[in-house]
Amino acid sequence: MSDALIQIRNLSKIYKLYQTPMDRVKEVISPTKKKYHKKFFALDNVSFEVKRGETVGIIGKNGSGKSTLLKMVAGVLTPSSGSIDVEGKLSALLELGAGFNGDLSGMENIYLNGTLLGYSREYVEKSIPSILDFADIGDFIHQPVKTYSSGMFVRLAFAIAININPEILIVDEALSVGDMRFQQKCYRKIREIKKTGTVLFVSHDTGVLASFCDRIIWLDGGRIFKEGRPDKILDEYQAFMSYDVKEMEAVTVYKSSDIDSEEVEEDMGQSRPQAFGNGDGFFETVRLINQETEKKSSIVAGGDPIYIDFTLKIIRHIDMPILGFTLKDPLGNTVIVTNTHFEKIQLEPLVANQRYHYRFALEFPYLRSGKYSLDIALANGTYQAHEQIQWINDVLIIVVRDPRPYQEGRGYLVPTEITLEKVN
Template sequence: MYSTTQHQSPETVVTVSSLGKAYKIYNSKRDRAKQLIFQNRRKYFQEHWALRNISFDLRRGESIGIVGKNGSGKSTLLQLICGTLKPSQGEVIVNGKIAALLELGSGFNPEFSGRENVYLNASILGLNKQEIQERLDDILAFADIGNYVDQPVRTYSSGMVVRLAFSVIAHVDADILIVDEALSVGDAYFTQKCMRFIQRFQEKGSLLFVSHDANAILSLCNRALLINQGELKRVGKPKEVIEDYTRDLQKRNLADQNNKINRPERMKEQENTAHMKRQSGVQYTQKNIENEIMKWSDYRCKLINSSNLANTIVITRFDETLTTRETYGGEKAEITNVELENIETNKTIQNIKGGEIVRLRLKFEARTAIGRPIIGFILKNSKGLTILGDNTNNSISENNDFNAFEGDKVTTDFVFTVPMLQQGEYMISVSVADGCITEHEILHWMNDALLLRSQCTSIAAGLAGVPMHSISIEIEK
C-alpha cells in the first residue's frame, strides 16, 4: 500500500513497513494465457521476490544512502517509495513532496522537446503553469544544454538527459529528494554542481541516495542501508555499512577468483614495471630517500609544531576484539603487527605532529605460498573517506616483485609525511593481497588497525594539508 497520510511522527517523512515486491515469471506465453483463464484456481508461474520485508524510517533532515550490488533491489525500493510501482506486500507512508531522479530518462517523452519535457515533469511534480514559467529560466540555466532544449529528447546524449532531469527536480521545492545512480553518467563539472545543490538541499530536506561511489555515500549520508538479494542486511552508520558491503564483495571475489589469477597479465605487468625501472635509471638508496624527505618538508613545520597551532595527533591501537570483528581473510596470510615508528629511533610512537615523517611498519606471516604479495594501507577519516594510501606495487625498487613461501615472515615499511589533519578521528586500515593491481585476491584485510586522534590543526582548508614549500605575496603600486 502507498499513501501520503499524515498519521505518523512529524519528524518522519517516509515510513517503509514490511515492504515487498514480487514478479510473476512465466516459462512461455501459453502459461501466461492459461493463468488469465484459470486466474487463481491454478498457478502457471513462479514468484520472484525482487524485494522482501524491508522496513525503515527516513526522518526530516536526514540523508540515507542505499548500497548493494546490481540487481539487489535498490531501484525497485526507490520506485516503490515514489509510487511508480505497486507493492506486493507492506506499505509506504510519505509525508511531503518527493522529487526523484530514477532510471535515465524516466518520465521523459523522447518525442517531446526538452522544454516540453520540463513542463511535463514539473507539472507531475506539483507545479502549475505559472510557477513553471517563473522558474523556467533558472531550470534551463542549471541544465546548460543550450539550443538543444528545443530539440527532441531522443536526440540527447545520456549526459544531457541527466542535466535536464536533475535541473527540474532541483527547482520544484521538494521535501524529499531521491537520486538513483543517474549522476554517474554526467560530466565531472555537472556532477559537482549537483553535489553542491544536494548539500544545500540537505539543510532543509531529506535525501535517499543510491550510488556505487562509496565516498559520495560517506560524505553525504547520516545513515546507510545494505540490501542484498532483495533483503535488508544492515542499517547503520555509513562507514560501518560500506565496510560490510566491501567485505561481502571481497568474500564473493575470493570464491570466484580462487586459483584463477591471470598469470599472463601478471607477467606482462612485471615486465612493464621492470622496463620502467630500467628507463628511469634510478637507484633508490638511503641518500635518495633522504633527498625525497627534504622535498616533502613544510617550510613552516618547525615553527608551527613548536607553537599552540601544532597539529598534535595521538596514536592508539584499537581494542583487539573490535579489530578482529573488522577483519576478514587470514587463512592464507595473517597480519601480525601494525605500528607507527619514529624513523630515527625505530621505536613505536604514541603521538606525532602533522608535517612530521613516520614509518608505518606492517608484519605478516605467509600461511601458504604467495606468488606476488601486495601490501598496502589507507588512512581514512571518521566518515570512512580515504585521505591517503599506498601499496608495494607502486614501489619503484628492485624488491617490489617477490615471492613469499609458507612460513615466511614479511616486514613492510612505508615512510611518509603525516599530513596536517583536521580535528577528529582517523583510522589506518591495512591489507595483504596476491596478484596485480588489476586482478588480485585479498588474503587479509584489517580495518581500523590503528586509531589517530587529531587534537588541533593549523590547516587552512580541506580534509588534509600537504607540505607547503612557500607562500609569497607581492604588491605592486
C-alpha cells in the first residue's frame, strides 16, 4: 500500500483563448466545426506524488502554473486531462478571502468554510475555541469580514485551515500578508502537521522553502522543469530569476549619461542611478570586469577575481581624494563597506581638468545567490572630515550565483584581497 497522500498523473489544464468574444460564438455555431481559439496549457502533463509527512514547495515565475496546480489538488478547478488522487482530510488556504462571504461575520464564515471543506457543524463547533485563540482578532470575529484588513483576513483564514486538523494542508503564498509574529505562529503549526500529514505550498520566500521543504518542484511553462532537494534547486532558481541578459547589459556598465541624459530606454525597465555631491568631479564610467578574461562580467560567484573599473573626470583640484564602495543586498542592507582609507591606500592629488582611470581589484566575497547593488563614492579630505565630491547609489546591479551547496545560516565573508591601481 502506497504511503502517498497525493498522487498526480499526467495532469493538464487547458484554456481556450479567443481573440474576441464573437469568436466564441462563431465556434459554437460553425457548421464545419472550425476552431477560433488557441490552446493555452496552464499545466502540461505534470506527474508527481507527495508522501505522508513530506513538505513540498512549488516554485516558478509568475504564470508557470503554481496556483493552477494547487487549485486542482484542492478541488477548486477540474483537470482537462490526467488524474488527482487525494487520501485524507484536506484544507487549503488559496487566494486571500477565497471562500469568505464579505457580508457575513467572521463567526458565520467559520461555519461557512467548514461546510465548504466538508466538515459537519458539530465538528466545526468543537474547533471554534482553537480557531478563535489562533486567529486572535478579538471582537472583530462578530463583524462582517468586508471590514477586515488583509492581515485579519489571513489570520482568520489560516486559523480555520489549520485548526480542523487536516492531513493535507495546501497554502498558496497567503502567509506573506501576516505580521512576523503571526507567521512564526503559523510555521510552528505547520511543523506539527508535518509530523503526521502532508504540506504542499507555494512561496517566493526561498528562506522559508529551504527551512520547511523536503523537496522542491520547479514549474516553468506549465511543466516540471526540475525537481529535487532544496539544496539542489533553490540556489539555481534564485540565479535564474535574478539573471536577465538585456538587464545585465544595462547595469554592468555605468556611464555618466545614465544620469544626465533625458533619453530613457523604457524596454529595459531600469531605474536610473542617483548621484549627489559638490560637482568638483564625477565618475564617467564604472564597469565590473573579470580579471582573468578582461571582459565585462554579468554573473559573479564567491572567490571570483574581479575589477571595479572606473574613470574619473576632475573639474577642480582635489588635494586628499578618498575612493569608497558599498555593496548592498536586495533589501538595501549594507553587506560590505570599504574605501582607500580602510585599505591604507594613499591616493595622489587629482588635478583639475584631468581624467583618471583606476581599477579596484578584489576577490569577490562569498554571498548568497541573488541580486546586489553597488554604490561608489569619491570624497576630499580625511575619513573623519571630508566633503563628498560624488556619491552614486546603485551604480551597478550585480547578480551573484553561489556555486556551493545551500547551508542554513551561512553568513557573509569579506574580500580576501583588495588593491587599487591607476591605469595609464
